[in-house]
Amino acid sequence: MEQVVGPKSSGGKAYDQSFAREVYQKVDSGEEIKMCMQCGVCAGSCPLKEKMDYSPRKIFTLIRAGQREKVLSSQAIMLCTSCYSCKVRCPRKVPVVDVMHGLAHYALRQGYKPREETALFGQKFWDNIYRLGRIDEKDVAQRYFLGHGLGPGIKLMLENMNMGLGMMRKKRMKLLPERPIKNVKSLRKMLDKAKALGKGGAV
Amino acid sequence: MDKKLGVYICTGCGIGESLDIEALKKVATKEFKAPVCKTHPWLCGSEGVEMVKADMTNEGVNTLSIVACSPRVKFDVLDFSPALQDRVNVREQVAWVLPAGDEDTQMMAEDQLRMGLVKLNKSTPPEPYLAENMSKTVLVVGGGFSGMNAAIGAAQAGYPVILVEKEAQLGGFMKTMNKRVRPPYKELADVDLEGQIKKVEAEPNIKVFTAAQIEKISGGPGVFDVTLSQNGSSVTERAGSVVLATGWKPYDAGKLEHLGYGKFTNVITNIQMEEMARQGKITRPSDGKEVKNVLFIQCAGSRDENHLPYCSSVCCLVSLKQATYVKDQDPEAAVYVLYKDIRTPHQSEDFYRKVQRDGGIFIRGEMTAISEDGNKNLVVEADDALLNEKIRLEDLDLVVLAVGLVPTALDEMALNLDYRQGPGLPLTKYGFPDSNFICFPYETQRTGIYAAGCVRSPMETALCAEDATGAALKAVQCVESTAIGASTFPRSGDMTYPEFQMQRCTQCKRCTEECPFGAINEDEKANPLPNPTRCRRCGTCMGACPERIISFKNYSVDMIGSMIKGIEVPDADDEKPRVIALICENDAYPALDMAGINRIPIDPFYRFIPVRCLGSINLVWIADALAKGIDGVILLGCRKGDDYQCHFIKGSELANTRMEKISETLGRLALEPDRVRVEEISINDYDKLPVILKDFMDRIKELEPNPYKGF
Numbered sequence: 001m002e003q004v005v006g007p008k009s010s011g012g013k014a015y016d017q018s019f020a021r022e023v024y025q026k027v028d029s030g031e032e033i034k035m036c037m038q039c040g041v042c043a044g045s046c047p048l049k050e051k052m053d054y055s056p057r058k059i060f061t062l063i064r065a066g067q068r069e070k071v072l073s074s075q076a077i078m079l080c081t082s083c084y085s086c087k088v089r090c091p092r093k094v095p096v097v098d099v100m101h102g103l104a105h106y107a108l109r110q111g112y113k114p115r116e117e118t119a120l121f122g123q124k125f126w127d128n129i130y131r132l133g134r135i136d137e138k139d140v141a142q143r144y145f146l147g148h149g150l151g152p153g154i155k156l157m158l159e160n161m162n163m164g165l166g167m168m169r170k171k172r173m174k175l176l177p178e179r180p181i182k183n184v185k186s187l188r189k190m191l192d193k194a195k196a197l198g199k200g201g202a203v
Numbered sequence: 204m205d206k207k208l209g210v211y212i213c214t215g216c217g218i219g220e221s222l223d224i225e226a227l228k229k230v231a232t233k234e235f236k237a238p239v240c241k242t243h244p245w246l247c248g249s250e251g252v253e254m255v256k257a258d259m260t261n262e263g264v265n266t267l268s269i270v271a272c273s274p275r276v277k278f279d280v281l282d283f284s285p286a287l288q289d290r291v292n293v294r295e296q297v298a299w300v301l302p303a304g305d306e307d308t309q310m311m312a313e314d315q316l317r318m319g320l321v322k323l324n325k326s327t328p329p330e331p332y333l334a335e336n337m338s339k340t341v342l343v344v345g346g347g348f349s350g351m352n353a354a355i356g357a358a359q360a361g362y363p364v365i366l367v368e369k370e371a372q373l374g375g376f377m378k379t380m381n382k383r384v385r386p387p388y389k390e391l392a393d394v395d396l397e398g399q400i401k402k403v404e405a406e407p408n409i410k411v412f413t414a415a416q417i418e419k420i421s422g423g424p425g426v427f428d429v430t431l432s433q434n435g436s437s438v439t440e441r442a443g444s445v446v447l448a449t450g451w452k453p454y455d456a457g458k459l460e461h462l463g464y465g466k467f468t469n470v471i472t473n474i475q476m477e478e479m480a481r482q483g484k485i486t487r488p489s490d491g492k493e494v495k496n497v498l499f500i501q502c503a504g505s506r507d508e509n510h511l512p513y514c515s516s517v518c519c520l521v522s523l524k525q526a527t528y529v530k531d532q533d534p535e536a537a538v539y540v541l542y543k544d545i546r547t548p549h550q551s552e553d554f555y556r557k558v559q560r561d562g563g564i565f566i567r568g569e570m571t572a573i574s575e576d577g578n579k580n581l582v583v584e585a586d587d588a589l590l591n592e593k594i595r596l597e598d599l600d601l602v603v604l605a606v607g608l609v610p611t612a613l614d615e616m617a618l619n620l621d622y623r624q625g626p627g628l629p630l631t632k633y634g635f636p637d638s639n640f641i642c643f644p645y646e647t648q649r650t651g652i653y654a655a656g657c658v659r660s661p662m663e664t665a666l667c668a669e670d671a672t673g674a675a676l677k678a679v680q681c682v683e684s685t686a687i688g689a690s691t692f693p694r695s696g697d698m699t700y701p702e703f704q705m706q707r708c709t710q711c712k713r714c715t716e717e718c719p720f721g722a723i724n725e726d727e728k729a730n731p732l733p734n735p736t737r738c739r740r741c742g743t744c745m746g747a748c749p750e751r752i753i754s755f756k757n758y759s760v761d762m763i764g765s766m767i768k769g770i771e772v773p774d775a776d777d778e779k780p781r782v783i784a785l786i787c788e789n790d791a792y793p794a795l796d797m798a799g800i801n802r803i804p805i806d807p808f809y810r811f812i813p814v815r816c817l818g819s820i821n822l823v824w825i826a827d828a829l830a831k832g833i834d835g836v837i838l839l840g841c842r843k844g845d846d847y848q849c850h851f852i853k854g855s856e857l858a859n860t861r862m863e864k865i866s867e868t869l870g871r872l873a874l875e876p877d878r879v880r881v882e883e884i885s886i887n888d889y890d891k892l893p894v895i896l897k898d899f900m901d902r903i904k905e906l907e908p909n910p911y912k913g914f
Contacts, residue, residue: 003574005467006571012592013594014597035560061587
């Protein structure tokens with residue numbers, strides 16, 4: 001027999017710790033969110049807060065509440081530009097930037113695509129570094145554009161041609177391809193090792 | 204004593220440039236016949252001080268009027284005790300706020316000097332009140348953690364201590380505690396009460412009475428006569444001061460049915476939780492199974508208008524401690540804390556961090572409903588303020604209500620004071636026996652009785668220890684001051700006390716009723732029976748007395764009345780009004796000084812008279828002033844009401860009540876009631892003070908000049 005005190009409603013999500021535990025174990029820096037005390041300094045510092053569906057603070061509280069779907073499909077985790085304002089200001093020393101990237105990476109691994117554009121660009125950027133040990137800007141751009149498919153890719157290239165030419169005129173971008181750094185193979189070894197050891201990586 | 208007056212005018216700090224010093228000297232030498240009157244460009248320098256001291260030894264000057272800066276500065280340098288002395292403030296209140304060389308500036312300085320000289324004329328050197336057989340013993344009431352700490356503190360300082368505990372054993376509430384959280388707030392610590400008790404028992408200065416009650420306390424500081432009853436017999440001991448450390452009681456959880464208490468077996472209080480932890484294992488009360496999911500509900504009945512309106516300060520830390528019990532028993536157990544605000548003062552924030560690191564889940568919000576299924580599992584529904592959603596917590600084995608603290612001062616007559624105003628301590632709005640929380644911690648509204656620990660304010664154990672030491676030191680200060688006949692704070696060191704001219708007393712009882720400290724008892728015929736050691740020298744009795752029979756050696760109705768009469772009032776045609784500002788020495792006077800330091804101009808038609816407290820203002824002064832042709836009177840004092848800042852608790856409130864009645868008198872004199880105003884001001888309001896003064900002066904200028912001028 002059930003007894004109730006107070007106005008009982010059928011609504012309301014049940015708190016569930018399983019997602020929080022998943023984050024602590026599998027997400028890079030995930031365990032640090034335990035220390036969050038919900039002061040909101042991160043949200044107040046974030047220059048992209050306006051564009052985010054949930055502020056970093058709210059992402060953390062959603063994780064604790066066990067709302068897996070909302071967190072992993074959130075746009076916010078992909079929007080972090082690593083300005084580090086939040087990480088510097090957090091009174092509890094939570095590395096908010098690392099957590100946001102960790103979550104983004106984890107979401108992608110779990111098959112979520114909160115912002116395909118960001119994910120695609122991130123992947124091409126990473127590939128470039130892995131291949132050259134540095135960034136070749138026109139190469140990253142080309143691959144990112146072509147990642148949309150051949151037709152739309154050429155269209156995007158044409159749209160951005162003037163900017164590219166402008167950058168070349170100002171010597172912000174070279175005409176010739178960049179060469180790989182010296183001994184790029186050992187860099188790749190290091191990156192492979194880091195990947196094997198860690199919970200994720202940057203997006 | 205034959206007085207020989209010496210007037211010393213300092214011309215430094217801009218005073219010399221602002222005023223006509225020769226004219227000022229004439230006031231002293233011609234009007235007041237001062238035999239010695241000297242000026243010095245830097246009176247507080249060693250040369251100036253030596254000059255005064257030389258006059259004291261060579262010329263026999265024993266009454267000094269120092270015309271210089273505010274008495275609040277250079278008080279240590281310009282101290283010529285034991286001579287009778289007074290400071291005339293012509294720097295902060297004249298030279299720095301009025302135009303230099305102006306006629307009105309000069310008149311103001313001269314009037315201030317006249318008032319200062321009248322004051323000296325009417326003062327006599329104080330003779331301290333010394334009671335017979337004064338004791339320096341400290342009585343500590345309550346043998347809990349705070350009480351024991353206070354006893355040890357006073358004993359180690361070298362004072363005999365009587366420690367009274369109502370139960371058979373020392374220890375108080377701490378006996379029921381499982382673990383403590385103490386500095387550095389990283390881990391749980393053992394309670395170690397035995398060590399504390401042994402320390403008390405080993406201390407030769409402490410006399411312990413357990414299973415004892417206080418039947419009566421009569422007398423006052425230095426001469427408290429304490430009647431104790433123990434095992435049916437009575438003992439009388441003499442004590443010098445009292446530390447009250449009777450502690451607290453948990454809030455009655457029976458009133459928390461809306462949180463499910465009493466309705467569901469698995470809803471318990473933090474007190475029950477502590478008991479369970481002390482027994483060894485934390486289990487569900489319904490079936491004895493180990494707990495897997497625990498919820499702590501913070502502010503259970505606290506910060507709630509229908510229950511305890513205040514924050515009990517320790518419940519957050521207690522819940523964090525108990526969360527650790529659960530996690531220590533089973534690291535996999537889920538611990539939820541539903542809170543309004545986590546309040547972990549000082550370094551105890553570190554313990555909050557520890558519980559977070561251990562995996563405690565903190566939910567900010569308020570419980571809306573609680574229900575129980577057939578297996579006695581609880582479900583709590585809440586509004587989550589941070590998610591802005593309704594949430595549920597399911598399968599809870601245990602819900603712990605963090606109930607707050609209620610001070611024992613509220614319902615226990617632990618002291619049984621034999622005072623005119625009742626056996627208990629007067630309490631402030633939440634039931635704590637404080638007198639002025641900001642300025643005088645430990646101080647209750649009964650002189651020589653100091654509260655420590657949770658009876659004074661909710662606090663955790665480390666703070667209790669600190670508090671107990673603080674109160675013990677206050678108690679020591681009290682017995683030492685009383686032994687030489689000096690007042691305790693706020694008028695620390697004041698050797699005067701009120702003297703009653705009993706042959707003129709009409710037994711009106713105003714002084715006995717209105718004394719904020721219950722210092723004056725009365726006999727069957729309603730004659731006042733003063734207890735000078737209980738007195739804090741505020742002068743509220745002096746302000747109350749309609750027959751004006753109460754006075755101090757250096758503060759009396761006649762003195763201030765004569766000062767007012769000493770002011771020169773120009774004719775109505777001169778269009779120079781005169782307004783008297785009676786300013787409280789505690790807050791308003793320093794605020795006025797600060798306005799002076801900041802060189803904020805004030806009106807030159809004011810005449811400032813410092814008073815000990817607005818409560819000491821006798822209505823006759825106002826009548827005197829208005830009858831002399833003074834155009835208005837403004838009273839500047841501390842805030843009154845529930846959040847009073849009055850240093851003597853009721854002084855400003857009483858002044859206000861008395862002033863409400865004066866409008867009648869003014870009506871009889873055919874004067875406008877607007878001529879008298881009371882304003883509240885705090886010490887940091889120096890920027891508002893000139894505005895208040897200007898506003899009042901504008902109103903006075905709107906009125907016709909006082910028709911009694913020139914009579």
